[in-house]
Amino acid sequence: MEIELRQVSKRFARTTALRGVDLTIARGARVALLGPNGSGKTTLTRAIMGLLRTEGSILIDGRPLTDRMTIAPRLAYVPQIAPQMAAAVDEIVGVVCELRGLAPAAVAEIAADLGLDLVAVRGRALRNLSGGMRQKLLLAIALATPAELLILDEPTASLDAAARARFLARFAAIASGATVILCSHRLDELRSLVDHVVVLSDGTVAHDGPAAAYLSERLAAVIEVRCRDGAPPWLVEHGFARGVGGWWSRAVTPAEKLTLVPAALAALGGEVDDLVVRDADRLELTPEVRHVA
């Protein structure tokens, strides 16, 4: 599905959530929608789903979106926070499957893969499930839907590690023709999920470009080392900051990472108890670690 927004604006009473947004999302693109809280991400996705009346025009495959029911059957959506519905899980699954023409077994299979046994929770009210269980249920419904557009708002926010891994595997298997919009604050997670990044700021598009370039600018590699002896001079000399539990850390650029990791292993040798290299958003780094980066 190709989505085109032309001068889309939305006001809520005294607040302007979107200000003349121009944006094109190509068919099959996997787009990360980023931005601070209140930047307009949720309003934008709701506008694309036809839930809001906006100024400007939204084109779906070249046709103006005037009737939400033209896009709804082709859409799968996972909200960041699942609704506090009193209805039982099996009622919700049954109704959605009825509307979508899906087989409940397909939803149950994906839910099981994500670690949620639908049979065990079938009679429980949705609002009585934990946040993670609700998220798994909504993900299972969305992933079971053969949608042309998937909108996922912080889909892994409440998932445990195993479910997150299973979700990422499922995500990779989404049909290549499907367009995906992923709202997330976790830049480290996006690298393998999206090929395009759109950043919103104060209701306008602040960045629109390929993911690789954006992420390499914004992501830092954090090297974390735990040594057996208290404070190895080599770590101090190379700008590592002391953390808790015997860990030392330093943020570096992706290029520095490739030289510093082998150097650390060579210099510290048997003193190294553990070593971790992870991606991190530069904005999330603590002042000490960011400073040395």
Place this chain on the structure above:
Amino acid sequence: MTAATAARPRFARQVLAAARLDAAEILRSRWLLFCAGAYALLAVVFVLVGLRESTVPGFTGIGRVLLSMCHALLLLLPLLALTALGPVIGRAREDGTLELLFSHPLSRAAWFVGVSLTRYLALVVPLVVLLVGLGLYGQLAHGQAVPWPFMVRALVVSAALLAAFAGVGLCISTLVRNPARVTTYIVLAWVVGVALIDFGLIGVLLRWRLDPQMVFTLAAINPVQDARMALLSGLEADLATLGPVGFYLTHRLGADLLYLLGVLWPALVGVGTWTAAFVAFRRSDLV
């Protein structure tokens, strides 16, 4: 899949899906407990009091229970309908239910119709069970002669009254987004409905020296007063029961016309306010 193959379910199927989900919501909600509790309390109180003694000669037992109960229902039914429908859209919008549901192929019209019907039935069905149950109890357990025609009349009028305030509740729900204000408007609508009946109107008439025609008009456009007159005029058309306005209108219009007015006007108010709410809902943002 393409736009052509992504099927849109039929409208009736969407309505059923929305109704099924809302029924599941209602069955687990505190509101249903409140509603059932209120009906049950009324039944118990009036059975205990009414079957024991009566001061009206020739009108005792279950008939008196039903009459007393109708008086109470006139106050209770508007409140139940308003609390059932008033918060429904605001709450669903607030907790994310609308956002999730409308990401699926479910039209606004289908959801609106499904939820309205479900909530309306949730109000009417327990009432039918209650009144019929009371009648059967009086007949079987106490050997009373049950006034079944009055029972049917009471049910029809009550259903119309419920429709009127269900529509008003939906209007409030659609037009008022702030949950605290929704509660205020619900209370306000209920107070206006139950205050602008005989004694309140006569008070207004005396206090501000209004034209009596104005008072009768105010009474006639209030669905509660219409329902009240329709219920009581067929049973005990005296001044003490009906009040001055009701007594005047009964003798002016006749019991049959009052009954028609008491059914048709609240039903019309219900349909009108429901339509207004539906139009507003179609034009508003869903989240």
